[in-house]
Amino acid sequence: MKYKLIAIDMDGTLLNSENQIPKKNKELIKKATDRGIKVVLSTGRIFPSALHYARFLEIETPIISCNGAYVAEHDSSNIIYENPISIESSKEIISLAEKRGIYYHFYDDTTFYAREVSKTVENYYKLNEVMNEREKINIKIINNPIEILEKEKPLIYKFVFVKDNEKELLDFRKEVSNIKGVEVASSWWNNIEIMNKGVSKGKALEELCKMLNIDTKETVAIGDNENDIPMLKTAGLSIAMGNGEEIVKKIANKITETNDESGVGNAIEKYII
Template identity: 50%
Template sequence: MKYKLVAIDMDGTLLNSNNQVSERTKVIIEKAKNKGTHIVLSTGRVLKSALSYSRSLNLKNPIVACNGAIIVDENANIIYKKPIDNSLVKEIVNLAMKKNIYYHFYDESRFYSHVKVDEVLQFYNEGNGNTIIDIKVFQDIEEIIKLKDLNVYKFLFIDDNRAKLQDLRMDLDKLGNIGTSSSWANNIEAMGLNVSKGEALRELCNRLKIMPEEVIAIGDSENDLSMLTFAGLGVAMGNGDKFIKKEADYITDSNDEDGVAKVIEKFVLE
């Protein structure tokens, strides 16, 4: 099978524990690009962060960001977007505040929250010095909801108490037009209903006239499952969640052992 597109998650997959892309992976990605393969970042991150990494790798390919809520083309033009219904934003914020759970949400380039947590910003800003993600701290959610052309693509909730997170997730699911997922053991993510990396990848492949069986998807967490299921070859990272490995067609090495590079070498370059 000739694979024409490789969709790659970022955190825990493309990026190592230092939030960097290894030199070996850079070389292998460049070889795959030169062969005509589409290398598509497919991430839960804010678009601005994904764009920065894409540019540093000189990918010049589409990007799926915010867990599939937004797609940009090779020129960074938005070609698809499914933001959260703004009528739900206040209700979601109130749920998090009531349960005393940290949250932020974001548009294409900025975080919004009622509190600034330096550790969160550091995580997104480290590893790639070309991008600084800003945060808008607000006192009243009404001031944000009133912003003209506001697009909220994703909420991220973080708490070490998993029981609290699961309780919040159940409440979010009851809202109706919200879909939930997770990318780390200590977080819950909320997007618009039926928003996922898999659905975004389906949309992108339709535009590129690429069949699912011509796609490799590589990931490590729950929010990657939909694209691993969509792709002809779904690959789980060695450091990935157990249930992701169970559902995958193939398991590669960890993100600190050039797992992504090894998949591309084996299935694209050989």
């Protein structure tokens, strides 16, 4: 099979433990693009964060962000697909999180909303220091999220909830899953991610392939966690990271090395190039 598109997750996949792109990953991505293969970043992150890494890789292809809720051209001039959470569902989600006292943040295409300055917020502040103006993330620390929803009516693409207590996080997941019109996933052992119903990286990949006139059988997906599973199931060839969750490894066609061992570069070299 001659593959035409590679969709690559970022955290735990393309990026190593230091949030850097290993040299071999970059080199093999360049080889793939030189052969006319489109390389697409597919991440749970907010769009500008993915854009920053896409520019480092020197790829100018569409980006799947917010777990598939927002897909746009690299310069955001053309929104290919978007599916935000309704304001009413967002209010229910926030009320439940406030009741349980669980940390959360949410975002639209460029603005990151948080109730407090967390480690994630600090990392984005630092990232903004090295980004150009078009890549910078608008960070808002807010006191009254419900008021923001009612006054500004932002298009919220994703909520993230973080809790190190796994039982409390699981209890919250069960409860929030009962809210009508939401999709629940996870990208790390201590988080829960909520999008609008039907949103996934797999659905986003399908929509992108329609736009590019590429059969999904001609695509490759590489990922490591639960939120990557729909994308891996959609692609013609699915590759799990060596550091990936066992459930991801079970459904993948192939398993490559870990993110600290240039697993992405090795997979492109072995299975695609």
